[in-house]
Amino acid sequence: MTQTLIVGGLRASGSGYPNAEQTLRLLQAHEVVRIRDLGRVLPPQLHLWTLRHLSPPKKLRALVGLGAGNLLSLVRVLCAVRGRNIPVYVPYPSVFFMWLASWLPRRVRPYCIVDAYISIWDSMFRDRDRTGGGSAASLWIRRFEARALRAASMVLVDTEANRLAMIDDFALQPNQVRSLPLAIDEAPFLAVPSGVHERGEPLRVLFVGTLIPLHGVPTILAAIHRLLSDDRQSCRFHFRFIGDGQLGPALNDFIAEHGSGRVSWVRQWQSLEAVATEVADADICLGIFGGDGKAARVLPFKLYMYFAAGRAVISQGKMSLPNGAPPPPLVAIDTADGIELSRALTSLADDSRHRYSLAQQARAYFTEHLAAARVISAWRLILLRD
Numbered sequence: 328m329t330q331t332l333i334v335g336g337l338r339a340s341g342s343g344y345p346n347a348e349q350t351l352r353l354l355q356a357h358e359v360v361r362i363r364d365l366g367r368v369l370p371p372q373l374h375l376w377t378l379r380h381l382s383p384p385k386k387l388r389a390l391v392g393l394g395a396g397n398l399l400s401l402v403r404v405l406c407a408v409r410g411r412n413i414p415v416y417v418p419y420p421s422v423f424f425m426w427l428a429s430w431l432p433r434r435v436r437p438y439c440i441v442d443a444y445i446s447i448w449d450s451m452f453r454d455r456d457r458t459g460g461g462s463a464a465s466l467w468i469r470r471f472e473a474r475a476l477r478a479a480s481m482v483l484v485d486t487e488a489n490r491l492a493m494i495d496d497f498a499l500q501p502n503q504v505r506s507l508p509l510a511i512d513e514a515p516f517l518a519v520p521s522g523v524h525e526r527g528e529p530l531r532v533l534f535v536g537t538l539i540p541l542h543g544v545p546t547i548l549a550a551i552h553r554l555l556s557d558d559r560q561s562c563r564f565h566f567r568f569i570g571d572g573q574l575g576p577a578l579n580d581f582i583a584e585h586g587s588g589r590v591s592w593v594r595q596w597q598s599l600e601a602v603a604t605e606v607a608d609a610d611i612c613l614g615i616f617g618g619d620g621k622a623a624r625v626l627p628f629k630l631y632m633y634f635a636a637g638r639a640v641i642s643q644g645k646m647s648l649p650n651g652a653p654p655p656p657l658v659a660i661d662t663a664d665g666i667e668l669s670r671a672l673t674s675l676a677d678d679s680r681h682r683y684s685l686a687q688q689a690r691a692y693f694t695e696h697l698a699a700a701r702v703i704s705a706w707r708l709i710l711l712r713d
Contacts, residue, residue: 330710332360335404335439336417336424337396340368342599345628347418347442349510350706353699359706365403366418367396397424408437414710417441422475429478436478440709443493444485444509448472449621473497481709485509488624488647506650507705508697511628513635515603521637521690523683524610529565529589530676533609535602535629538572542627543616543643545574548581549665554672555585563676568592569605606636610682611675614642618663623647630655631697637690639682641671649705652696656688 332354338347354360401424404415414437417424421441428436452465476482476497482504484490490506493499524531538544554560568578571594582590597605606612612633615622623645633640634655644659658675660667675682 329358329361331413332362332710333404333407333413333415333437334362334364334366334418335400335415335437336366336421337369337393337400338366338418339420340370342596342602343628344419345511346444346509349512349699350418350702351416353510353703354706357703359703360710363407365407366400366424393423394427398427400424401427404437405431405435410435412438414712415439417479419443419445420447421479422447422472425475425478426471429474438480438712439478440481440483441476441479443476443479443482444489446472446489446493446496448496449492469496479503481505481712483507483709485649486624486626486647487650490650492624505705505709507709508649508652508701509626509628509631510699510702511631511635512599513631513693513698515600516606516632516635517690519603519607519636519638522686523639523679528563528676530563530610531608532564532566532611532613532672533569533605534567534613535569535605535632536615536627537570538568538574538578540574541615541617541622543618543622543663544572544577546616546663546665546668547613548577550668550672551581551590552585553665553669555589560669560673560676561589564589564672566590567605567609569597569602570594571596602632603636606632606638609638611672612638612640614640614657616643616660616663616668618643619645626655630657631693634689634693634697637686639675639685640689641668641675649697649701655692655696656685658685 334351340348351362355362407413408415417439419442421443425439425441428439448465448469451468452462476493476499482493482499484493484504484506485508487506490504493504494501534547536542551566554564566589568591575594578592582592614630615627622643624647626646626648630640630642640657641660642657644661658671660671
């Protein structure tokens with residue numbers, strides 16, 4: 328008889344947060360569990376880190392809505408469980424549901440498996456706060472998140488570095504936290520023919536993602552500037568950006584200065600199928616170049632997409648991976664001044680065999696270490712509660 332998995336809490340949705348939706352789809356499609364959804368999907372445009380920029384009335388309404396929705400879900404979960412040994416999956420952002428659950432006695436609290444692959448405190452303060460996350464609001468959010476996560480039976484993260492950070496930041500028990508690959512809709516990217524294009528130059532260099540310091544946008548622009556300023560290299564590349572963010576004005580000014588002939592920008596976020604088409608058209612895909620800190624603790628969704636599509640990738644060497652995954656096949660750079668990135672781009676442009684080899688290795692790596700089969704395997708172990 329298939330095990331039941333209850334889903335609780337209000338969960339993020341949209342192309343930026345595919346993990347929960349794809350995880351549930353995989354678990355049900357492969358008959359790992361029978362899903363009973365007692366949660367609710369949040370609007371795709373809601374990003375928690377933006378709450379701090381809202382006016383006090385709008386912020387209060389948003390928080391009250393999150394609190395009330397999660398409280399209702401918790402009541403429904405408790406009625407469904409009624410003391411039975413049924414696991415509860417609480418997708419990101421799990422902390423609101425779990426903070427409410429933390430006030431329940433342990434004997435009546437459900438066995439909760441929670442997504443915490445993005446720390447709210449880290450995203451709202453340490454990642455974006457110039458004070459280093461030392462404000463009163465930062466301390467309060469950190470305590471709030473710590474209490475919530477300590478109430479979980481198991482905490483799921485995406486990489487080993489994030490696992491260690493969660494343990495350290497929120498005083499979690501090491502055996503309480505596990506890392507596993509993120510679940511993505513891989514089909515559109517696996518359908519992309521792997522390899523290299525035969526069109527010659529200019530080579531298409533693609534960046535997909537939010538334009539934020541974490542992704543190293545200044546490093547990318549510095550590298551492009553060096554290449555466009557070099558008469559020998561300026562006609563060899565076309566750079567394409569997909570996405571928007573706080574550094575959008577900097578990219579806009581850059582294109583205004585250098586012209587759109589060699590740098591193009593699709594500012595509106597695209598559907599998954601459109602992103603897959605963009606990746607398919609690319610010769611080289613750019614990862615992140617944000618240096619230390621959070622940038623070194625993640626393996627972004629876009630690298631999953633690039634690898635699945637079989638594309639040559641350049642990204643920073645400082646990264647982390649899910650448990651058991653070896654270093655991925657990519658060109659790794661170590662500095663953030665743009666010089667090394669420009670050299671890496673030139674080197675790949677000169678060596679089509681290397682690009683082809685990286686592309687073939689990328690898809691094989693995804694299939695072996697990041698694909699749906701690995702997510703399902705990890706969840707089977709999680710549900711054993713060993």
